Amino acid sequence: MFKKMPGEEPHRIVSTTPDTAVVFRPAVVRTPAIVTLVIFGSRAVASLIRSVWRHPVAVLVAAVPCVLSVLYGWRVALLLVLPVLAGLVSWAMVDRSSFARWMGWRLLAWWRLVWVYRRHWQPVMVISGLGKHVHGRDYLPKLGKVSCTSWADLVTVRMLNGQAVKDWADRTDNLARGFGASSCRVSVLKGGRLRLTFPRCDPLAVPLPAVPIPETPTVGPIEVGKQEDGRPWLLKVHGTHVLVAGATGAGKGSIIWSTIRGLLPAVRAGLVAIWALDPKLMELSFGRALFGARYAADPADCADLLDDAVKVMQARAARFAGHQRSHTPTVDDPFVLVLVDEVAFLTAYQSDKELRRRISAALATLTTQGRAVGVGVMAALQDPRKEVMNIRNLFPDKIALRLDESEQVDMVLGDGARDRGALADQISPRPELGAGVGYVRLETSPDPIRVRATYVSDDDIRDMVGDFAGEVA
Template sequence: MGLVGALLKNTYLTLMGFGGYIFPLIIVFIGLWLIINRTDISEDKKSIFLLIIFLCFITILDINKTKAGSFKEQISLAFEYSQSGLGGGIIGAFFGYIFFKLFGSLGSNIILLLIILVNFLLITEIEVGNFLKKINDKLKFSKFEKDNTKKNNTNNTLNKVEKKQKVKSNKKRNEKIKILDYNNKNNEKINRLESKKSKTKNTISNTEESINNYKLPTLELLKNRSNERDSDDKKEVLTNAKKIEETMENFGIQADIVQISKGPTITCYELQPAPGVKVSKIVNLSNDIALNLATSDVRIEAPIPGKAAVGIEVPNKNKVSVSLKEILMSDEYKNIDTKTPLALGKDIAGKPIITNMAKMPHLLIAGATGSGKSVCINTIIMSILYKSTPDDVKLILIDPKVVELNVYNGIPHLLIPVVTEAKKARNALNWAVEEMTRRYKIFAKNNVRDIHSYNNKIKDNEEAETLPQIVIIIDELADLMMVSAQEIEDYICRLAQMARAAGMYLIVATQRPSVDIITGTIKANIPSRISFAVTSQADSRTILDMGGAEKLLGKGDMLFYPSNFSKPLRVQGAFVDDEEVMEVVSFLKEQNDLEYDEEILASIQNKRVSSKNNGDELLPDAINLVIEEEQASISLLQRKLRIGYARAARLIDEMEERGIVGGYEGSKPRKVLIDKENLNSE
């Protein structure tokens, strides 16, 4: 053993008695624990818990040998025992004497054993509640096993019973979940409609003829698209439902799937939480649910409007496109009583979403590039063309991108050719404002409140002409705002505020959902919104005033938020390709030769001339001022004429158009191109 070994032995036995044999093993164990787990000794709490257990152990050894005496006598007695490897040594005697004096022998043993138990639980990280529950379950199981053994005399029967019960419980659980698969209903409906197609063809052709022998386009111009699904879809949906419930259980949330709605591109699992469960807890688990389902972004609607459930929207692995033909064949589209329907697509349950433009009455569409905005605009235009004649609805199409809406040039519904220049677009919006004002004067003269009342009143008057509804569609607002932001914003706001009763509706689309494009004034006056997929939550908040659009899938996946809804509705947009659009446009062009209203065209073309004649009343003063100062700038006009920035900027633009001042040259003042003599001669 050697001198060192003998010295350590005597020291350990003197200090810890019988514990001197155990203490070296504890030190070795702690050292290996720290090395294996690479833990810093200052952060290792489990080693401290182990040492506390050891200290309580040697204290118990000494308490059971303690006799009523002085502290000195107790230490001497412990020293004698320790030399023989008994008791708890001097350390045990010290703590034992204190506990004995405070709690006595029995009380000390109970307290020390409780301390040992608590530290043991802290080391093993056993939760007492779960531990007791498992023991209780095992006791119940053993009792059940004994009873079953007495009845059947075999353990195999018990296993069979358990398996049968498990299968039955899973079947019952799956039967309780209501699965709404839009595809089954849709296929039945399409087959039924196709079978009746030959019978109803003559009836449809008769209803298509209007007073002026105008025929609405036929559904045969549109394509049928296959909507086949895999047979394993139902099994996959039930598996996902089970995984969602397990995820909730893992995080201590008690909830059950009560209904599953399977749509074209997403499936909505309706989760009913138990009483007392906070909805925010479920919302915060969207990433964990996506991880367990091995899918892309999961959107959670909490709660579903009108239901005591939370909607968990999971993308389908096999996505199905929604064709425009399906929507136009639906009863919802056929039965809607309006000349300006918006056939958007299908919701998560496969129900066609068709709304009345007159009730919205204006719409803001935004989303990233390639998310489906242009297809949505084509769908909206086509749904109007399939329902209305040129006498009912007129269109003004503004397309700064040039290539998107040019295909509609020549259809009889257009008031003017598709506008592609930003300045002409401004003039077209100005004409729309003037037309709105003119219509209100007509309404006041005839003592009516809106376009429908006016048209009904003059229906029997052959001399008076009915007023058509006008839908103004702007495909890219950002380009217009870059040219003349203030004027465009003013026109849009005036139309949005007053044009509904005049039968004029505005649809504005942009791929830049930033606050400098979709300004607060525009948002306040256009309450109905559609958001396609965007890149960030900030963009989603700009469009919808809430997050959610950043988790959309693209390719027509949208959030439809009309003004009368409390929350956005998720919709898979209907798809119509360029070939279908060309077929419908060709069908409409063949019916009659289009003649645009020359007065409207002249008004738009000559808007700049009229603006020169009706300039600002301060324009002469501004011209004299810049000639006297021999320089022109907005800040100069603001200071000298005491006007605001916008008015000063308009005066500068007016003088530039008249050739009085030069163009913008950065930080330098604009050059004055004429003097007083030239001004007087003009």
């Protein structure tokens, strides 16, 4: 009736029920001490090699004084180390950027690894649900390399087998709070490896002045601001279409006018033609003289201008067919950029159904067929809902400025963008802090990039009009 069970057999168990589950202590296999010492020793050596490989500067700074103290005593070590310290301080004072690049950020990365991430790794992983506790053993994602930039910590992580990127994207708030950061962003390096970005400060907190007008004509990419990592934000307009979404006062005008500013020399050279649709009569009308006859504010005129753009596109396509597959701007075939400020007024809020139909059809035609022949569309709107803008997916490149609701972020940038760190709904409504700040999702990358557009003031626009008015035919 009773079966012998593996391990230590329980005694004095009485049961009349067959197959009753009985809790017992399994057999214990004793590991020889030498095996345990070999395992721990190999782990220590591997950890040391890994530390030297990943943080050579920090290991050198910590090891050299200790070795000198052991070999020659602490007095000699102090005498030898002090001149080196004085040299490093002088280096930092004379050339701070190179010191930070070669020494400062490396030392900070080692310190953040030891004091912040390795110290709190296990509790944060377990509490956030990214680590698993099975049969008395913790299974944790592996903490990899930590590197520092001027504004953020970049942490490499190897996921557990069976985990998905979404498991981490859904817990960015937990990770940010656990490691004392304001936010966390998740990006994929390669299969099974992620990069977690923890900002330490906000390099985009200060408004940026307008970028100087280029000296040579260019059709892009146009410098319109700065990325979070300090590099210039170069916006591609030729060969793509751009959708800009943001609430009132979010800074859509900064992107539009920065783009116009960067294209003006090419406009003067005849390589670019800017067609402006301004149904609000507020934004683009301030520089109306820059657009010549290609400016429209009345909805009927806007529909006619879009129809003309479609005709230009179709005529080019007929000429290019069988001869070329991409567009190179020339004086005879300039790049045409169609700017539409507040496109929702034309596609959703317009009371005339026939005008709505014509405008929507023209925009759909331009965004599906225009970029190959040198006709691009940059459209700005406040409400990104599908019933307001049903062709938003036809724009390869998208920019989300400050938005009112968290759901709108994925509407603009695509599914999962907010989980990857595009917190456009949390941008400050204060103009000095949040105007022009947003997230860009390019056609070539699913990861959003945080940026800030330069502020083109009214005086800047007046100067642009004074210098370039009359240059447009």
